[in-house]
Amino acid sequence: MSDFDYDLFVIGGGSGGVRAARVAAQRGVRVALAEEDRYGGTCVIRGCVPKKLMVFASEYAGVVDEARAYGWDLQAGAFDWTKFRTSLHAELDRLEGIYRNLLKSNGVETFDTRATLVDPHTVELADGRRKTAKHILLAMGGRPVKPEMPGAELAITSNDIFHLDALPKSMLIIGGGYIACEFACILNGLGVEVTQYYRGAQVLRGFDDEARGLVAEEMQQNGIRLHLGTNILSLERDKSGLRVKATNGDEELFDQVMFATGRAPNTENMGLEALGLELGRNGQVLVDKYSQSAVPSIYAVGDVTDRVNLTPVAIREGMAFVETVFGGNPTPVDHDLIPTAIFTQPEMGTIGLSEEAARDIEPVEIYCTSFKPMQTAFAGSKQRVLMKLVVSQATRRVMGCHIVAPGAGEMIQLAGIAIKMGATKEDFDRTVAVHPTMSEEIVTMKSPVRTA
Structure with missing residues (x-):
């Protein structure tokens, strides 16, 4: 028997922490997890999920006008915030329940309380109880910060x-x-x-x-x-x-x-510096490519490391941590070519380098088109969309893809696969267009608009 209460103690019940705890437990590792707030973290409780549901709600405002242009006799009513908010909170409660059940069904012991560090192998819960673990994973996430000013x-x-x-x-x-x-x-x-x-x-x-x-x-x-x-x-x-x-x-x-x-990592009053754990200028836990901190038994994933603050990245970091520590297979985290979406109206989907960043590295060709999409143009809208590829002159590889259009998030996920595989501009050109769509423009841009 080990001298420790657990093989792994995770602090933080967000996407990265829960995934690491669950996957480690499935390997037979004895795991505990402490979360002082709600399970699901920023993404599920106060980030991507409720935000995306609000994005959906907000987009219906323009549907009525557009539908009328297409011949539908529709009248807009008022938006009922209270009704929407009630449904939203019910959905978040449901998702939190799923996160809790994932941990429970995989045998992870959970503590609904704050946990801080005492030494490289010991955490202290808010009620004074102490628990020991061979490895500790910090996954406390981040929080929005306000600037210092009157009011x-x-x-x-x-x-x-x-x-x-x-x-x-x-x-x-x-x-x-x-x-x-x-x-x-x-x-x-x-x-x-x-x-x-x-x-x-x-x-x-x-x-x-x-x-x-x-x-x-x-x-x-x-x-x-x-x-x-x-x-x-x-x-x-x-x-x-x-x-x-x-x-x-x-x-x-x-x-x-x-x-x-701006946002800041949740590292305050955790007892980290006293252990010799290095923090960056923004308060982030400094880690190596295996997510290991300056204290060998302590690792960190997700927003608390302030590397790439995206939910799927935190999840991948959690998976790589388990593979490295409990799988005997040192797995560095791949932060290269991460597709991402910004849910503005219209959306932006992006992967790889911007034109500005790419041209600082090597000579590039820029393929770009902006146009009024068929659906909204028919309804008399002035809205424009953008499709853009940044291509290396030397290797012909697509270094960046940028889409501004309704549904850009969905498009960039699929473009991201090709670009991660190292697709060239000619690979895009060889692909037959799906017509009539907005995204067909990505494979029909024959001549560069400029070189840089």
Whole structure:
């Protein structure tokens, strides 16, 4: 018998932690897991899942107008936030139950409490009990953070959106990342008057310039007031709402203000530094390619490592950890060529390098087309979509694919397989187009629009 209570103790019941615990337990490993909040983590409880359901809800706003253009006699009614929110919470409860059952049915012992570290093999639960384990996996995830400024406590974050008693009439969203842009589009679609401030020159920093430019254009076309190069100085409560002073001299009133200005790993007050565990500038656990920290018995996966903060990546990191530690097969995590989607309206799907990043590495050819899609053009919409390939001049490999269009997330998943396999532009060209679709343009672009 081992000297330890468990072979593995996991701290955090989100996607990465639950997957690692479950897969390890299936191998006969003695596993325990502690979660201080709800099982399912950011993704299931206050991230991707409820957000995507809100995206679906918000998209129905335009369906009625479009249907009328196609000959249907439809009238739009009002959106019932309370009804939607009730159904949303019921769905999240159902999903949390599935996560709990997955752990239970695989023999993982769970503790619904906070756990902190005492030494490289010991955790302490909030009630003072101590448990020992040969290996400890940190999977506590991250949280949204507010900037320090007068009145910041009056604003909400993305965590609070799903619990609002009523939708505000007007809302200011501060930030320009994908969370800020997604919620701006969602709330705009649900009938809220949305203003968005971002201190940078263009939203969605780090993504392809042409693609993010089109997203910003479409957001404004859809009625979002987007102010770039703008930040806020202070917030104060007024009898008629929240008074916001902006860096551009504006002073406005909003019913609600939301910060989407960044996230931080949940590493505070965990006892990590005392163990000699190295943390990065943002508070993230620094790990090697096998997710191992500076303390050999302690590993970390997911947002707490601040590598690639995406749910499927956390799950893969959890799987690679189990394979490395309990499978006797050292498996590094592959963070190269990860397809991803941003659920703005229209959506953006992307894999690989932006034009800007690729041309800094080697000479590239750019294949790009932008057009009005058939479905919405027939209904008189001005909406445009974008299909773009970034191709290496030397090897002909597709280095990046960027799609801005309804359903871009679905498209990029399949394009991602080809690009991960190392497809060349000629492989795309050899593929027969599926007609009539938007995505056929990906395989019919014959001549580059430019070289860089």
